[in-house]
Amino acid sequence: MREIVVLSGKGGTGKTTIVGSLAALAESKVLADCDVDAADLHLLLAPKIKEEHDFRSGRAAVIDADKCTQCGLCQEVCRFDAIHDYVADPVACEGCGFCAQVCPEGAITMQERLAGRWFISETKYGPLVHARLGIAEENSGKLVALVRRQAREMAERDGYDYIISDGPPGIGCPVISSLSGAHLALLVTEPTLSGRHDLERVLGVCRHFGVTAAVAINKYDINEANTAAIEDYCRRNDVAVVARIPFDNVVTEALVAGQPVVEYDDGAVTGEIKKLWDIITRLAAG
16 A cells, blocks of 8 residues: 655645546545645545544633632633633633643633544545544644544555545645655645745655655646746756646636546646656555
């Protein structure tokens, strides 16, 4: 079983569009949407939810009104201004637990908070593990790790050949959580100055964790000078450029139709993505 994670240094490069097409091309795989802060792979794959689970993480103060004597000490010591009228605001509470330590009546307990939900679903392309982090909740890296663990357990149990993960953009904690231990990172970029800058950053993260990286340049023909600069950078850093996907409105048409572009059209974009899948399977095999 080989795990391929698709990343981008910034949002909007076409990462999820490519993952949807890889889902249609791969024959034996589990899909994982690790972009838990803004998951959108389900919009393209139309999954049917089979299992739904709570994700609990972090703690928040809860005040027992029957025990509380309204001495006001907890309100005085809360540096986050999360306690008013002897009630703790679970959104403002940072979970430090100081109020529970100083309460003379033992009226405050720190309780694990509901931070989101995760799902095991079925799509026409195979099983999908995905999640939704709650509004203003933290610990997205922990939720990403849970999604990956569930996908790995499913792949090992049922004998799938690949895990294909739609990773989050950027280089933060959820990216690290989705990347570490993967067999290959496919980095999707675009030929802009910001695209090149953010590609360099996420390549640095891949090098740090010892994960082999390959690059796909999406909409390469909107600025071929920047495409050439990205290819030169990759060549100098021994990183394979495995696809140069042209700009084509057919991609938008496919999204509107709710289909991966490789199923919607058999043009140049589809041909390039098919070649991309053939190359990255060989790279992931080592």
